[in-house]
Amino acid sequence: MTAQAPSPPLYVPPPRHLTPTGEIDWPKVFLGFGGMILGQFMAVLDIQIVAASLTQIQAGIGATADEITWVQTSYLLAEVVTIPLAAYLCKMWSTRTVYLWATAAFIVTSIATGLAGSIETMILFRALQGLAAGALIPVGFATAMTVFPPDRRVTANVIFGLVVTLAPTIGPTLGGHLTEALSWRWLFFINIAPGLLVMFLVARYGDFDTGDPSLAKGVDWWGLATMTLFLLSMQYVLEEGSSEGWFEDDLILWLTVAALVSGVVFIWRQLAYSQPIVSLRPFADRNFALGAMMNFVSGAGLFGGTFILPLFLGQVLHYTAAQVGTTMLVSGLVMFAMAPVGGRIVRAVGVRIPLVLGFGLAAYGIGLGARVTADWGFWEFAVLQAFRGVGVMLAMIASSQLAVATLPQNQMKDASGLINLIRNVGGAVGMALLATLMSDQSALHLADMAAAVSMSNPQAQEMLDGLTALMQQRGVADPEGAARKAFGMMMRREATVLGFGDGFFFLAAACAAAGLLGLFANPPRPEPLPVVSRR
Structure with a gap:
């Protein structure tokens, strides 16, 4: 043949x-x-x-x-x-x-x-x-x-x-x-x-x-079911827990139990199943694990800051939607201007210094809000947003780069989904904790003020007498009752302002802690900047 x-x-x-x-x-x-x-x-x-x-x-x-x-x-x-x-x-x-x-x-x-x-x-x-x-x-x-x-x-x-x-x-x-x-x-x-x-x-x-298409065979339906139950239960608890009194509400309590049980089962399933619906292998990389933690905090700082500031402007200063939007525009402009600069810094010096610097600036900017008062105007909020915007943008670029710096190419898609999920969950956790913290702290501050007034504080009595006289000048039928009502509203407003200040301090502390974590990063050497020849 x-x-x-x-x-x-x-x-x-x-x-x-x-x-x-x-x-x-x-x-x-x-x-x-x-x-x-x-x-x-x-x-x-x-x-x-x-x-x-x-x-x-x-x-x-x-x-x-x-x-x-x-x-x-x-x-x-x-x-x-x-x-x-x-x-x-x-x-x-x-x-x-x-x-x-x-x-x-x-x-x-x-x-x-x-x-x-x-x-x-x-x-x-x-x-x-x-x-x-x-x-x-x-x-x-x-x-x-x-x-x-x-x-x-x-x-x-x-x-x-x-x-x-x-x-x-x-x-x-x-x-x-x-x-x-x-x-x-x-x-x-x-x-x-x-x-x-x-x-x-x-x-x-x-x-x-x-x-x-072969991945359609052997889909991890149990993993998908437990992941869905875990994420839905957790997100609902975080979103609605504060307004429902957390574990005082039966639905919140049982959904918390469901989230814990399904979360454990989901993690076990993804580690044991041959074709997991969500690969957790990227967490074996130290830099990814650190980057994920920092993305969690940066998500809390981003969404938490976007949550707390408009709330203050609307509830305390009674800004309209357009006024809130105009004031918040400062953050967007600063972040837009900072993006290319932040990328060049990360490329020049690596991720460790930008991580510490970025979270440090974010902590300083958000920390300015710890002393917020009802007399703040546009420029006070602009300075706060400027430092926060620069810091959050720099930290987010660096933490995202750190998370994928040493991962193999075949894990990038899984890593992307995990990073985005962690950032969104960080934002949800941050907003839920902020809402609870501000509510509890405002009530605590109001109780302290009421106790001080009940002990016949001279300054409080002097203010109450002044308000009574003002109501008498305006011809109010019950000047003393109207004065007490106005005084109570002033106390509630001041207690709310102090509660917001505590919320800003909480966010600043979280950013500062994330900055310290950046010291433990072990990233590869930074890529050299391109050299431009000049004639």
């Missing part, structure tokens, strides 16, 4: 983001990656865009004060379930496929939410919108860490950090002005045009990898 000639080797195409010569196709990468970043910005923005317009939404659909809070809560509850699941879906179906389906779902559910005529319908579609948003948030970061070469990952981290910090900061500003100019329904309709642009860019330029 005549021997057959060997078959020619099959042509193996280069990775989709490379040219046939093996070089990175940068125009394609930036357009595809830019589409993903825009989608991520939309998903994060929608967390806070309704914050300044809840009153208008409540009036528009006839909801109660308790029901309207679920417009935010349902979105967050659904979002945290999809964030860690996104990495598995991308490995199974490819990043582009998952992103296109998630963006399409986000657009459709945004339209449905904007057209909702009842609170029940709005909560349903808002939850579905959150499910789609959860798939959009971690994918951009994972793509950057797998497509960009190591010397360009700091730049990708800068862009990612800018989106994560800027979107929730400008959310109340954009939402407040949009509602005043058009209507609250446009808070959701605004997603249509950028969503279609995202789909075009990702469909045309976002083909960076291929999926592995």
Whole structure:
């Protein structure tokens, strides 16, 4: 028999983001990656865009004060379930496929939410919108860490950090002005045009990898079920625990037990199962574990700061939604200006110094709020936000870079989902603890003031006499009763201010502790800055 000639080797195409010569196709990468970043910005923005317009939404659909809070809560509850699941879906179906389906779902559910005529319908579609948003948030970061070469990952981290910090900061500003100019329904309709642009860019330029359909076999359904129960229970307890009195409420108590049990079972399942729905292997890397802890604190500092400052401006100073948005704009502008500078610092000196410096500046800026008074104006808040903005941005870029600095390439997608989940949970924990702390401390300060007045404090009696005389001059029927009522309102306001000051101090202490953790980081040497020749 005549021997057959060997078959020619099959042509193996280069990775989709490379040219046939093996070089990175940068125009394609930036357009595809830019589409993903825009989608991520939309998903994060929608967390806070309704914050300044809840009153208008409540009036528009006839909801109660308790029901309207679920417009935010349902979105967050659904979002945290999809964030860690996104990495598995991308490995199974490819990043582009998952992103296109998630963006399409986000657009459709945004339209449905904007057209909702009842609170029940709005909560349903808002939850579905959150499910789609959860798939959009971690994918951009994972793509950057797998497509960009190591010397360009700091730049990708800068862009990612800018989106994560800027979107929730400008959310109340954009939402407040949009509602005043058009209507609250446009808070959701605004997603249509950028969503279609995202789909075009990702469909045309976002083909960076291929999926592995075999992962559909042997899906860890038990892991998915326990993860969903764990995240939903934990998020609900954190969101609603403060307003319900924590463990005094039976539902909060049993959901806490469910979160603890399902959390333990979920971790055991992911470590024991051959094909886990969420890989926990990145935690074996010391730098990732430290970076995750710091992202938890930076999430608390970011979302906690965005939570406490508008609350003070609205409750104590009685600012309108537009005034709150204008004051909060300082944070967004500072973070936007700091992003490229922070990336260059991290690239020049490594992550350890920026971590300590960033958390230190954030602690100092937020700590200024510990002495907040009702007489503060725009410039006092501007200084606080400037230091906080610089510090949080620098710390977030450095902590994200630290988390992935020594991870192998095949763990980047899992790491991205975990980092985003940890940051969001950190924000939820921070806001829940802040709400409880400020409520308890305000009550404590009010009790101390009342005790001082009851002991016939001379200054208090002098003020009460002055208020009584003022009421007599105004011809009030019961001047002494009106004076006591006014004095009580003044005490409650001062106690509230002191409670906010304690909240600022708590956030500052957490940032300072995270800065100390940065000393234990063991990152690789910083990438050298490119040398520009001059003639």
